[in-house]
Amino acid sequence: MINIKVSGILRFRILTLVLLLVISSSWTTGQSLESPFALQAVPLTSELYYFCHMVSYESGTLAAFCSPTPGYSHGNSSVVKLVIEDSVLKPVFSAPKTIKPFPQQLLEDNRVLTRHRDYEKGKSPDFRSDIILELLDTSSGEVEDITPSNLDQTPKWPWFAGPPNLWTQKFGLTYLIPDLASREVQVWQGKDTLEYVQHTPPILALGRGFIDGHFTHAVVTDAGELLAYDHESGRMVESTKHRALGREIARVIGSPQKRPVWFVFADEVAAFKWDSYKVYALVAADGSRQDLQMHHALDERPDGTKRSDDESDILVIDSSPLRSEGKHLPSHVVNAGSVLVPVDEKRVGIFDVFYQRLIVIGPPGERSD
Numbered sequence: 001m002i003n004i005k006v007s008g009i010l011r012f013r014i015l016t017l018v019l020l021l022v023i024s025s026s027w028t029t030g031q032s033l034e035s036p037f038a039l040q041a042v043p044l045t046s047e048l049y050y051f052c053h054m055v056s057y058e059s060g061t062l063a064a065f066c067s068p069t070p071g072y073s074h075g076n077s078s079v080v081k082l083v084i085e086d087s088v089l090k091p092v093f094s095a096p097k098t099i100k101p102f103p104q105q106l107l108e109d110n111r112v113l114t115r116h117r118d119y120e121k122g123k124s125p126d127f128r129s130d131i132i133l134e135l136l137d138t139s140s141g142e143v144e145d146i147t148p149s150n151l152d153q154t155p156k157w158p159w160f161a162g163p164p165n166l167w168t169q170k171f172g173l174t175y176l177i178p179d180l181a182s183r184e185v186q187v188w189q190g191k192d193t194l195e196y197v198q199h200t201p202p203i204l205a206l207g208r209g210f211i212d213g214h215f216t217h218a219v220v221t222d223a224g225e226l227l228a229y230d231h232e233s234g235r236m237v238e239s240t241k242h243r244a245l246g247r248e249i250a251r252v253i254g255s256p257q258k259r260p261v262w263f264v265f266a267d268e269v270a271a272f273k274w275d276s277y278k279v280y281a282l283v284a285a286d287g288s289r290q291d292l293q294m295h296h297a298l299d300e301r302p303d304g305t306k307r308s309d310d311e312s313d314i315l316v317i318d319s320s321p322l323r324s325e326g327k328h329l330p331s332h333v334v335n336a337g338s339v340l341v342p343v344d345e346k347r348v349g350i351f352d353v354f355y356q357r358l359i360v361i362g363p364p365g366e367r368s369d
Helices: 008-034 240-253 309-317 320-326
Strands: 038-043 049-056 061-067 078-085 088-094 102-106 111-117 131-137 143-145 165-168 172-178 185-190 195-199 203-211 214-221 226-230 235-238 261-265 269-274 279-284 289-295 339-342 348-352 357-362
Touching: 038 088, 038 320, 061 088, 061 102, 061 348, 078 102, 165 214, 172 203, 185 235, 195 235, 203 226, 203 240, 203 269, 203 339, 214 240, 226 240, 240 261, 240 269, 240 279, 261 339, 261 348, 269 339, 269 348, 269 357
Parallel strands: 049 102, 203 261
Antiparallel strands: 038 357, 049 061, 061 078, 078 088, 102 111, 111 131, 131 143, 165 172, 172 185, 185 195, 203 214, 214 226, 226 235, 261 269, 269 279, 279 289, 339 348, 348 357
16 A cells, blocks of 8 residues: 655645535536526517506517506506517507506407496495496497496405406406415306306415417416316316426425415416515426526616615606616516516516516526527
């Protein structure tokens, strides 16, 4: 056996080299796992400011309240349909007139589902008895009242804004009403009156996305099943193509939260706010996972330095400088308060209202920008 004496200096160099190799290996692995998803930052065309999201029924489009100036202005704001074209969000439809009742959903034929309250009735013990739901034909201006007569007789709504709902010409209005105690969701449906048609097993999450060209709502059960509203049967049914994705969503959520987790989904990818709303969690059917940390643009510059109180106050009044700031930021930088949106069957998105851009999220394996 040969004994080799190693000097203190040589031993130090060897240990340093080993440590650097370990750090390098760990960093490389971390980098390869850091962005498994395809991320693309798509800015809104410079002629518009986005400030309020709506549901769009047409796959591949987004709907929003937009204005040519920052912030909401009742006189020049309109419902706009947007598509991704030449790496920019461009309008393909704009309602010819300002819509006074609050617009909620834009149907494929550009009719708008609106909701407002009849204040002439006075304050009712149950606000649902004052709600008026209408379909506005944006081309003719004709309005159809679709308010069910027994809206206030459905199970108690857990949120003032109302539970998830959608409209189909075949079945009328469909409401997915969560019971926070049992964690089940009751499905009520109809035109003139709503009828109870179904309830789900206990759920972990409520979502929305596109399946076979149709906008739809979905739930993820404790067992990891993704049940989606089926436009043909008018019922919530398991989507077999989303079986793996449902299991991954359930695995990440783990246990029931105080309220159902809200998510958006495509065929192989989903996104939801997580960790006390500190991150946007991205989940894929193949088990990939990524968290996007939330940025606070009003308080912090992109380089991490703090803004002064005066600078923050100015941005609250006029956020337009943030739009220019956001043009040069990577796609993984997303602000707190951004809006989760379905995009199409392959992609979901996060609309960053401060930076006026859509972060498009595709499944693992595709190239990021």
